[in-house]
Amino acid sequence: MADTKPQKITAKTWDENAVPRHRIQWCPGCGDFGVLAALKMALTKLEITPHELLIVSGIGCSGQIRNYLNGNAFHGTHGGPLAYALGAKMANPRLKVISTAGDGDTFAIGVENFVHICRRDPELLHIIMDNGVYGLTKGQHSPTHGRGMNIEQWSEEAPPPFAPLRLALTAGATFVAQSFSGDPKHAAEIYVQGLQHKGFAMVNDFSPCVTYNKFNTYDWYRAHVEEIPKDHDPTDINTAWELLNEFDRKERLPLGVIYRHPRNKKTFEPVPMWPRELADVDIRPLLNEFK
Amino acid sequence: MIVNHLKLLVGGMQLRDGVVTMTDVLGRIIVRAGLHVLAMERGYASTIYGAHQYDPMVVSEKPPTSWGDRAMDVLIALDYDSNPDANEQPNRDTVLRHGRDVKDGGILIYDSSTGAINTESLERRGVRIFPIPARNIARDELKKDVVKNVIMVGALCRLLDFDPQGAYFRALIEERFLRKGQDIVDLNLRAAQRGREVVEESLRGHGWTDVGYRLEPRRLDDPFIFIAGNEALSIGAIKAGCRYYAGYPITPASAILEYMEEHLPTYGGRAMQGQNERESIRAAIGASLVGARAMVGTSGPGLSLKVEEFGTSGMTETPVVIVDTQRAGPSTGMPTKSEQGDVWLSVFGGHGEIPRIVLAPGDQEECYTMMIEAHHLADKYQCPVFFLTDLNLSEGRKTIPESFFLTQQAVVDRSTLVTEGDLRRDGAYRRYTVTESGISQRLIPGTVGAIFKATGSEHDERGFVSTDPLIRKAQVDKRLRKMETYLREDAPAPQVFGRPAGHLVLMGWGSTRPVLLEAQQRLRDRGIDAVVVHFTHLWPFNTAAVKPLLEKATARIAVEGNFSGQFADIVQAYCLVPVSRILKYNGLPLYPGEIVDGVETMLREGTAVVRITDGPVPVKVLEGD
Numbered sequence: 001m002a003d004t005k006p007q008k009i010t011a012k013t014w015d016e017n018a019v020p021r022h023r024i025q026w027c028p029g030c031g032d033f034g035v036l037a038a039l040k041m042a043l044t045k046l047e048i049t050p051h052e053l054l055i056v057s058g059i060g061c062s063g064q065i066r067n068y069l070n071g072n073a074f075h076g077t078h079g080g081p082l083a084y085a086l087g088a089k090m091a092n093p094r095l096k097v098i099s100t101a102g103d104g105d106t107f108a109i110g111v112e113n114f115v116h117i118c119r120r121d122p123e124l125l126h127i128i129m130d131n132g133v134y135g136l137t138k139g140q141h142s143p144t145h146g147r148g149m150n151i152e153q154w155s156e157e158a159p160p161p162f163a164p165l166r167l168a169l170t171a172g173a174t175f176v177a178q179s180f181s182g183d184p185k186h187a188a189e190i191y192v193q194g195l196q197h198k199g200f201a202m203v204n205d206f207s208p209c210v211t212y213n214k215f216n217t218y219d220w221y222r223a224h225v226e227e228i229p230k231d232h233d234p235t236d237i238n239t240a241w242e243l244l245n246e247f248d249r250k251e252r253l254p255l256g257v258i259y260r261h262p263r264n265k266k267t268f269e270p271v272p273m274w275p276r277e278l279a280d281v282d283i284r285p286l287l288n289e290f291k
Numbered sequence: 292m293i294v295n296h297l298k299l300l301v302g303g304m305q306l307r308d309g310v311v312t313m314t315d316v317l318g319r320i321i322v323r324a325g326l327h328v329l330a331m332e333r334g335y336a337s338t339i340y341g342a343h344q345y346d347p348m349v350v351s352e353k354p355p356t357s358w359g360d361r362a363m364d365v366l367i368a369l370d371y372d373s374n375p376d377a378n379e380q381p382n383r384d385t386v387l388r389h390g391r392d393v394k395d396g397g398i399l400i401y402d403s404s405t406g407a408i409n410t411e412s413l414e415r416r417g418v419r420i421f422p423i424p425a426r427n428i429a430r431d432e433l434k435k436d437v438v439k440n441v442i443m444v445g446a447l448c449r450l451l452d453f454d455p456q457g458a459y460f461r462a463l464i465e466e467r468f469l470r471k472g473q474d475i476v477d478l479n480l481r482a483a484q485r486g487r488e489v490v491e492e493s494l495r496g497h498g499w500t501d502v503g504y505r506l507e508p509r510r511l512d513d514p515f516i517f518i519a520g521n522e523a524l525s526i527g528a529i530k531a532g533c534r535y536y537a538g539y540p541i542t543p544a545s546a547i548l549e550y551m552e553e554h555l556p557t558y559g560g561r562a563m564q565g566q567n568e569r570e571s572i573r574a575a576i577g578a579s580l581v582g583a584r585a586m587v588g589t590s591g592p593g594l595s596l597k598v599e600e601f602g603t604s605g606m607t608e609t610p611v612v613i614v615d616t617q618r619a620g621p622s623t624g625m626p627t628k629s630e631q632g633d634v635w636l637s638v639f640g641g642h643g644e645i646p647r648i649v650l651a652p653g654d655q656e657e658c659y660t661m662m663i664e665a666h667h668l669a670d671k672y673q674c675p676v677f678f679l680t681d682l683n684l685s686e687g688r689k690t691i692p693e694s695f696f697l698t699q700q701a702v703v704d705r706s707t708l709v710t711e712g713d714l715r716r717d718g719a720y721r722r723y724t725v726t727e728s729g730i731s732q733r734l735i736p737g738t739v740g741a742i743f744k745a746t747g748s749e750h751d752e753r754g755f756v757s758t759d760p761l762i763r764k765a766q767v768d769k770r771l772r773k774m775e776t777y778l779r780e781d782a783p784a785p786q787v788f789g790r791p792a793g794h795l796v797l798m799g800w801g802s803t804r805p806v807l808l809e810a811q812q813r814l815r816d817r818g819i820d821a822v823v824v825h826f827t828h829l830w831p832f833n834t835a836a837v838k839p840l841l842e843k844a845t846a847r848i849a850v851e852g853n854f855s856g857q858f859a860d861i862v863q864a865y866c867l868v869p870v871s872r873i874l875k876y877n878g879l880p881l882y883p884g885e886i887v888d889g890v891e892t893m894l895r896e897g898t899a900v901v902r903i904t905d906g907p908v909p910v911k912v913l914e915g916d
Contacts, residue, residue: 017742017744019755050742051736051737051738051739051740051741051742052736052737053736053742054580054581054736056577064756066744066746067744067755067756070742071742072734072736072737072742072743072744073742073743073744073745073746073754074577074580074607074744074745074746075607075744075745075746075747075748076573076576076600076603076607076746076747077573077599077600077602077603077747079569080569080573080600080603083569083570083573083574083577084573084574084576084577084580085577086570086573086574086577087535087537087573087574087575087576087577087578087579087580087585088577088578088580088581088736089577090535090561090563090574090577090578091534091535091561091577091578091579091581091582091583091585092581092582092583092736092737094737095581095736095737112566112567112569112570113566113569113570113573115566116566116570268561269559270582271534271535271559271560271561271578271583272532272534272558272559272560273532273534273582273583273584273705273735274705275702275703275704275705277559278532278534278584278703279702279703281529281530281532281558281701283526283529283530283696283697284697285557286526286529286554287516287526287693287696287697290516290517290518290522291319291322291323291514291515291516291517291693
């Protein structure tokens with residue numbers, strides 16, 4: 001597919017090499033449309049070119065996002081996107097790498113990758129399209145299912161919802177944010193900050209499933225989300241925890257950058273991969289230790 | 292007097308006695324003296340401390356055909372106290388376990404620090420016994436327990452009349468320890484000298500001038516290195532341009548991870564310890580996706596965990612080299628024992644059908660050369676390439692001329708990658724273009740002028756998901772057609788030793804080649820002509836090359852380190868000829884004598900399957916897990 005290399009990156013850039021809008025297979029009104037719109041806005045604002053972009057997406061409705069916008073894309077196994085993205089970014093740090101996955105992909109089958117990528121801190125943006133259900137398999141509960149529900153008794157079969165932001169902070173993430181696909185403009189601002197972050201940027205995006213999640217609807221989210229105060233200091237971990245506690249107390253869901261604290265990290269060049277870089281590799285020094 | 296031809300075994304307690312430290316020092320000084328060493332039967336337990344450990348080693352003037360049988364000329368027992376599970380005599384797991392294998396007229400050296408042991412039965416067989424209170428000398432005289440195995444090195448060198456001036460030993464010790472201080476060097480030299488002195492005294496006491504064995508240095512124009520399969524394949528990977536490695540710690544593959552972590556950055560690459568087996572292979576696939584030659588290493592349990600990603604690699608056509616240092620399975624199995632039990636998993640593992648290539652080097656040299664090939668094939672066919680070694684091969688060490696490594700050609704051919712200049716101006720690049728060979732040009736993200744979508748879902752030529760029956764069939768056909776191309780262009784015939792017509796064919800694959808060849812020699816001495824057909828390229832199966840070899844044979848016997856004859860099943864299915872089997876899976880290496888016995892039993896009794904058994908271990912010892 002051609003990367004038409006437009007002089008200027010515009011909103012239109014992202015419609016090329018992509019499934020046309022009328023063929024998109026998300027349910028009408030799906031929250032993922034908001035994520036897609038916000039992502040295109042963010043990429044346009046930062047003037048990222050499609051050829052330098054790699055989107056690694058998970059399995060499920062969220063995974064389809066890769067085909068709905070221009071840019072290189074990879075789609076592997078359920079729970080895997082963060083690990084593929086990690087390897088890609090390590091091998092070629094010059095690429096802009098974005099991974100997208102649902103809350104099931106990230107916090108159930110892929111939680112092993114999520115926890116440790118927070119520690120590894122590769123420079124990539126991970127957008128969790130959080131809808132509380134496994135939509136593509138027709139509505140089974142996913143890790144964030146039950147958010148805000150008033151349930152008197154829990155069971156092993158039906159545990160309380162997962163807390164994405166708290167896990168990210170605990171695991172050592174250096175950028176923790178939350179957005180709402182019902183407000184793509186605001187979400188785009190968060191994505192921009194995530195893309196500019198020199199490390200792993202986690203954005204949990206509430207992306208309602210209009211077909212299978214009849215509880216956490218757009219209206220429900222609108223009634224429960226709240227932008228975090230302008231004076232919040234995201235660089236302080238204690239302030240970040242306090243903010244989460246405060247929002248839990250008032251039963252609100254914070255939108256915005258909760259924590260941002262880039263680490264001092266080594267920088268790397270892309271690994272050698274072209275024949276000219278790999279010709280005449282001298283292994284003599286390696287043999288010496290076996291003499 | 293036997294000159295430059297012996298097998299020795301060093302045994303002791305794991306971690307405490309420094310068994311491998313001793314064989315490493317011995318190996319290196321013998322190698323520097325121009326003699327060949329083959330040490331591939333290493334025995335240890337999956338525990339850090341306390342279990343019995345041993346390391347046999349063949350020393351010879353010409354490259355040894357194999358590691359021979361269990362019988363050894365020299366037994367060196369480093370353990371000095373009692374085994375709580377064998378109270379019949381103080382000390383001596385090593386002597387109890389291996390004493391019966393010392394040849395008549397051989398040598399036993401043991402640590403007598405806690406007293407002499409009963410060696411009557413050995414003495415009756417003419418074994419010369421040398422009790423050496425090494426631990427006591429080290430502790431009391433030299434004030435450093437750890438040099439007790441250096442005392443033993445000195446003692447052994449004196450017995451074998453080897454390195455009388457200690458020149459080889461001194462050079463090695465100086466290289467290793469001089470930067471830590473002259474006192475460390477002196478301590479080691481004194482320890483070796485003390486070992487010599489004790490032996491000297493003992494020889495005088497017995498009135499012996501020699502012990503029947505001697506090692507003589509040879510002049511070497513082309514120096515040897517002493518290297519294990521894991522390191523040889525790692526260097527091969529670096530030579531081949533592999534610049535991304537990921538692995539989760541697992542015996543016996545961990546050495547590859549450690550080696551790559553230490554050396555890959557020097558070559559601009561990156562090596563990462565995965566947080567689990569799946570992260571490792573996924574990260575490698577991600578690195579490969581963006582153009583790096585990438586590899587993972589693991590052993591059976593880890594390979595089982597990676598199965599899902601075989602499909603990702605095959606379906607998205609993203610190359611990855613997967614090293615499997617096989618160990619005894621299933622489940623945790625016996626982590627420190629060798630086996631050849633992962634053929635089915637590598638060849639058939641996973642849902643659906645993918646193109647894949649399975650290689651199995653037959654020795655440390657092929658660990659190097661075939662690793663270069665593995666990366667080339669992965670690049671060309673854009674699929675997973677499995678590289679099956681096993682514990683014996685991956686940790687077993689061998690002398691190889693240094694020039695062997697330096698003279699191998701390794702041109703990195705990446706002609707299946709498209710560059711900016713190759714892209715057609717009409718923008719018609721399609722990642723999964725259906726071609727006659729099945730191979731499509733691969734774009735690397737970041738290349739200006741085009742983008743691609745790769746997916747493990749079925750897809751059209753552009754990489755967009757499709758379940759259209761025509762597209763589905765075209766893409767399946769295209770992917771699997773790569774294997775026909777491989778058979779046509781790259782699959783070699785098996786290695787044939789001897790004339791194939793009208794004979795018994797002995798078949799094997801991977802690390803068993805040395806024993807097959809030695810068994811062949813011994814069978815010939817007994818009037819049985821056998822041809823050895825050895826496979827290093829297991830899959831796709833080269834029926835056209837193999838079938839004619841087997842059809843002409845009078846009998847076909849496969850020798851494998853597993854219960855079923857996993858590869859024999861494939862041979863039988865593809866060549867439509869019955870294949871008998873000699874199988875061993877008790878955790879011990881395969882020995883040539885066992886093959887000879889097996890073949891004779893089969894010829895005499897018409898048995899189709901012989902399962903090799905060893906006698907019980909004479910000492911009950913709990914091992915870790």
